[in-house]
Amino acid sequence: MTKHLIEISELEIDLRKQHTTTSLVKHINFTVPKGAIMGIVGESGSGKSLVMKSMMNHLPDGLSSQFKTYTFDGKPVDKKTKLPISMIFQDPMTALDPVRTIGFHLVEIIQRFQNIRGKQAKQLAIAELEKVGIANPQTRFRQFPHELSGGMRQRVLIAMALLAKPDLLIADEPTTALDVTIQAQILKLIRALNQKEKLTVILVSHDFGVVAGMCDFIQVMYQGRIVETGSAEDIFYTPAHTYTKQLLASAKLGDKHDALPVFNYQATLADDLILHQLSPTHSVWLEKGEAMSELIRVSRLSKTFTTKDWRGRKSTIKAVSEVNLTLNKGETLGLVGESGSGKTTLGRLVLNLENPSSGKIFYAGKDMAAVNASERKKMNRKMQIIFQDPYSALNPRLTAVELVMEPLLGVPKKIARQKAIDTLAIVGITGDAVNKFPAAFSGGQRQRIGIARAVVNQPEFILCDEPTSALDVSIQSQILHLLQKLQEELALSYLFISHDLSVIRHISDRIAVMYQGQLIELAPTEQLFHNPQHAYTKKLLAAAPIADPHLARLALENDEIDEVITLSDRFDWHQIDEAHFVRREQ
Numbered sequence: 001m002t003k004h005l006i007e008i009s010e011l012e013i014d015l016r017k018q019h020t021t022t023s024l025v026k027h028i029n030f031t032v033p034k035g036a037i038m039g040i041v042g043e044s045g046s047g048k049s050l051v052m053k054s055m056m057n058h059l060p061d062g063l064s065s066q067f068k069t070y071t072f073d074g075k076p077v078d079k080k081t082k083l084p085i086s087m088i089f090q091d092p093m094t095a096l097d098p099v100r101t102i103g104f105h106l107v108e109i110i111q112r113f114q115n116i117r118g119k120q121a122k123q124l125a126i127a128e129l130e131k132v133g134i135a136n137p138q139t140r141f142r143q144f145p146h147e148l149s150g151g152m153r154q155r156v157l158i159a160m161a162l163l164a165k166p167d168l169l170i171a172d173e174p175t176t177a178l179d180v181t182i183q184a185q186i187l188k189l190i191r192a193l194n195q196k197e198k199l200t201v202i203l204v205s206h207d208f209g210v211v212a213g214m215c216d217f218i219q220v221m222y223q224g225r226i227v228e229t230g231s232a233e234d235i236f237y238t239p240a241h242t243y244t245k246q247l248l249a250s251a252k253l254g255d256k257h258d259a260l261p262v263f264n265y266q267a268t269l270a271d272d273l274i275l276h277q278l279s280p281t282h283s284v285w286l287e288k289g290e291a292m293s294e295l296i297r298v299s300r301l302s303k304t305f306t307t308k309d310w311r312g313r314k315s316t317i318k319a320v321s322e323v324n325l326t327l328n329k330g331e332t333l334g335l336v337g338e339s340g341s342g343k344t345t346l347g348r349l350v351l352n353l354e355n356p357s358s359g360k361i362f363y364a365g366k367d368m369a370a371v372n373a374s375e376r377k378k379m380n381r382k383m384q385i386i387f388q389d390p391y392s393a394l395n396p397r398l399t400a401v402e403l404v405m406e407p408l409l410g411v412p413k414k415i416a417r418q419k420a421i422d423t424l425a426i427v428g429i430t431g432d433a434v435n436k437f438p439a440a441f442s443g444g445q446r447q448r449i450g451i452a453r454a455v456v457n458q459p460e461f462i463l464c465d466e467p468t469s470a471l472d473v474s475i476q477s478q479i480l481h482l483l484q485k486l487q488e489e490l491a492l493s494y495l496f497i498s499h500d501l502s503v504i505r506h507i508s509d510r511i512a513v514m515y516q517g518q519l520i521e522l523a524p525t526e527q528l529f530h531n532p533q534h535a536y537t538k539k540l541l542a543a544a545p546i547a548d549p550h551l552a553r554l555a556l557e558n559d560e561i562d563e564v565i566t567l568s569d570r571f572d573w574h575q576i577d578e579a580h581f582v583r584r585e586q
Contacts, residue, residue, distance in 0.1 A: 005168060005200045006032040006055070010068035013050050013224075017062065024063070025050055025224040027273070032168070037194055037201040039215035039232070041208065041247070047224040048204045052170050056085050073167065083168075086161035090173040092153035096145040102129075102156055103141040109163045128159040133189060151182035158189065169193070172204045187214055208251035212236055217281070220244050223269050230282035233573070237581065238326050240276070240284040240294055243267070276365040294365075295461060295493050296327040296350060301359035303345055319345040321517045322359070327461070332487065332494040334508030334525070336501065336540065342517040343497045347463045350495065351383055352376070363461075384454040388466035390446035394438040400424060401434040404452045423456045424449070427482060444475035448482065455486060464496045468503055480507055501541065505529060510579065513537050516567055523580035533574075533582035536565045 011028035014021050025047040032038045040048045054065040057079055070077040077083065089095040096105060106125035110116050116124060122141070129137035132155045145153055154174060161169055171190060175183035191214060193199050205211050211218060211232070218235045220228040220243065228241040239245045246265045273285040282297075303320040320342045327333045335343045348354040350361060352368065361368045363379050371379065384407075387393035394403055404420035411419070424434050427448040438446055447467060454462050464483065468476040484507065486492060498504050504511060504525075511528045513521040513536065521534045532538045568585045575581055 003033060004031040005034045005073055006030075007069065007071045008055070008067060009070075011051065011054060011065060011070075013047070013054055013059070013063060013065045015063055023224070025054075025065075026271075028226055030219055030226060030229065032200060032202060033217070034200055035194070035198045036216045037191070037203055037214055039211040039218040040202060040204045040221060041206065041211055041218060042221035043206060043247075046221040048221055049172055050224075051221075052087070052172060052202065052204060056083060056087065056170070057081070084164075084166045085168045085170060086164045086166035087170040087172060088154070088157050088161055088174045090176050092150065092157050093145060095157055096153060098145055100144070101141070102143055102145065102148070105156065105160055106141070106163060109160050113164045125159075125163070128163055129156070132156075132159045132162070133185070134159075149182075150178050151185060154178065154182075154186050155189070158186075158193075162193070166199070168200045168202065170202045170204070173206070174203075175205075175207075175210060183210070190214070208236075208248060220247070222265075225269055225273065226285065227269075227273075228282075228284045233324075234282035236575070237573075238282070238294070238297070240282070241286070277362075277367075293328045294326050295329045295331075295363070296495075297362040298323055298325045298346075298350065299360045299362070300324060301346070301349060301361065302357050303342075303349055303354060304357045318517050320349065320356075323514075323519045325512060325519060325522070327493055327495060329460070329493055330487070330491055331509045332496050332507050334504040334511040335495060335497045335514065336499065336504050336511060337514035338499070338540075341514040343514055344465055345517075346514070347385075347465055347495055347497055351385060351463055352380065381457050382460045383463070384457065384459040384461070385463045385465060386447075386450050386454050386467045389470050390443060390450045391438060393450055394446060396438050399435050399437055400429055400441070400449050400452075403438075403449055404456050407453060407457050420452070420456060423452045426455075426486070427452045442475075443471055444478060447471065447475075447479055451479075451482065451486070455490060455492070458490065459492070461493045461495070464494050464498075466498055467496075469498065469500065476503070483507065513540065515565065518567060518583070520567070520583045521581070523576070523582075527577065527580050531576070531580070533576055533580070537582075539565065 008031070009029045011025065012023065013025035014023055028051060040051070042048055050059070050063070053059050055070075059065055067077075072081070072083055103122065103125055106128065107121045110121045110124055114124075126137045126141055129140055134140050134152055134155050140148065140152070140156075145156075148156065169190075174190070175186050178186060187210060190201060190203075194201050203211065203214055215232050217231055218229065219226050220235065220241065222243045228235065228239065228244045235244060236248065239248055243265045270287045273287060276284050276286060301320060301323045302318065305317045305319055306314055307317060308314055323342075323346060325333075335346065337343050345354065349356050363383070366375070366379075368376070368379065398406070401417060401420045401424065404423055405413075405416045408416040408419060421434055424430065429445065429448055429452065433441075433445075438449070441449065447470075450467075467483070468479050471479060480503065483494070487494065494507075496504065496507055508525045510522065510524050512519055513528070513534065515536045521528065521532070521537045523531075528537065529541065532541055567583075571583050571585050573581055574584050
């Protein structure tokens with residue numbers, strides 16, 4: 001039994017006029033899982049409704065469609081196939097015949113699709129009106145469309161669609177003509193039908209607020225192409241295409257004093273868009289040479305350790321639980337939390353130093369668990385680590401230059417030595433110092449050697465695991481300055497782990513807060529410090545030492561520091577702002 005109700009590949013829709021052919025929709029590939037609500041979004045003219053009509057073989061005259069493959073519930077579809085698909089249109093008034101009663105519309109559908117007539121058909125029609133929430137259905141059955149409100153007319157259309165016994169319901173902008181209260185009722189009705197009747201739904205809309213609350217999966221269309229597809233969480237929380245990002249920004253109007261967002265995406269898409277698979281559910285199509293902003297994505301990542309006590313009794317510890325996170329190119333993502341919260345374990349999972357118990361890690365769009373050994377080796381060279389203790393991280397029997405040469409596997413010794421000397425010079429180790437052993441250097445200098453080791457292979461990503469915690473404050477600031485300088489010059493991305501909130505605040509673009517192995521809050525740095533949302537984040541910030549006697553004493557008297565935070569198994573993610581997310585316990 002197929003898990004997808006619809007599978008379509010290489011759909012194209014053309015307009016033929018006299019001796020010319022214009023392509024309106026091309027290279028459309030998508031699937032609709034059974035029982036899901038799929039959203040199709042995009043501005044007017046993007047081809048959303050054309051794709052829906054082509055699926056039903058109901059394109060207007062002058063338009064033609066071609067599919068490479070089209071299957072419905074696992075069976076091939078051609079132009080003559082009758083499909084169990086119903087459609088709800090945007091304007092219910094124009095979709096109903098004004099000179100026919102509501103009852104006539106419903107009975108006509110029943111006679112055609114269920115072959116039931118007479119009194120039984122009338123009873124079935126009245127029962128369906130009641131089912132879709134129309135009060136006093138016997139009276140409404142005898143009335144004409146103009147005697148009903150807009151919301152009731154839309155409910156009539158839904159009743160008509162359901163009486164055709166469809167496997168798929170297409171709702172094409174079904175709430176555009178309705179006020180917000182009626183819109184909410186109609187959407188609630190469609191959602192209830194999806195959940196109770198297991199009815200698969202495709203919702204076509206330009207309203208991101210509607211799509212956010214309704215859809216399990218979303219397709220984003222632009223210029224007759226699908227440019228991004230993913231789960232609702234993928235599209236709203238981590239959009240990858242510039243067009244999607246601008247659509248979302250335009251959908252979020254601020255308060256009275258905020259400037260209106262400017263929508264200025266006007267790119268012309270090339271024919272040869274390249275598919276980037278960001279996760280099992282999230283894909284984006286970019287032009288050749290167009291940069292992917294996302295470098296690393298972890299999806300539902302978990303790690304469980306099994307331990308034994310002195311009696312041999314086993315117990316399990318869930319160090320990391322269902323973490324979803326992204327790191328963009330050139331970004332520093334700070335990772336904070338108390339000891340044992342899972343920070344270092346998460347970092348080691350990303351670096352392939354630990355194997356996850358479940359979940360996926362994607363590097364530049366590739367599933368790290370699925371690549372071959374050769375590809376894995378290339379990835380590993382692009383990913384490095386700077387350790388917490390610079391002394392124990394360095395081999396005491398090798399000189400500084402030998403330590404930095406060590407990662408340059410396969411490079412001729414003379415070339416490797418010169419490259420190591422040049423890299424040491426970048427981090428401030430020059431002259432005869434390159435031939436000294438680690439014991440001859442200070443803590444800050446040893447950390448500089450560790451940084452040189454990390455960057456000598458020209459990586460894209462560096463895990464900084466408490467790189468300044470063993471240093472005094474003056475050396476600490478020098479190392480942070482060096483890391484920022486190298487990031488700018490070498491286009492590095494950092495996952496920066498620290499328990500020192502002042503360090504994290506100084507270097508991070510965004511901050512992820514972990515507690516008991518779970519991600520509980522994610523926000524831009526200053527937003528997190530000025531507007532923390534989770535109780536644990538507030539506790540963490542309240543406990544941070546402050547270089548001010550008066551404020552420090554007040555902080556020590558803060559009751560939030562002693563508060564015990566408990567995480568439940570049931571929670572939701574709430575979006576506070578464009579890039580601020582917090583976990584809320586149910």
